[in-house]
Amino acid sequence: MTRHLARLQFRAGGPAVEGEWTAPATAQERYTEWVGLYGTDPAVVIQLVEESDGHETVRKTWTAQGEVEGPGT
Template identity: 75%
Template sequence: MGIRHLARLQFEADGPVVEGEWTVPATAQDRYTEWVGLYGTGPGIVIRLIEESDGRRRVLKTWTAQGETEEPTN
């Protein structure tokens, strides 16, 4: 199994999830950016860009109403 790239949207913490999955990282990044533009000002919004490999997920970026945080690469 290869690397999967996901964009994940929640309108509130621990709420239902809308998630898209792609093999091309740029496509997932585009969707993440689109969702930030459309929904990023919602008070409970959580949008994540995630990389998954061998069943392990690594959050690359997280957007909340307070702004974006990027996870350090290891």
């Protein structure tokens, strides 16, 4: 089963707040919402993640510098 996650960290490497859904569109909506709410904070990292069979793939990463598609820091 594939899980779709939106992950929010208020500092890189810090604790994360996550939401998990089976529908990718729902995870994308939450990711977009968090970018709008927290995306200008220079310390915040927001990720859209796909997890399947214990393996995570980062689809998008947002920092105050903008969005990166694919694996990000």
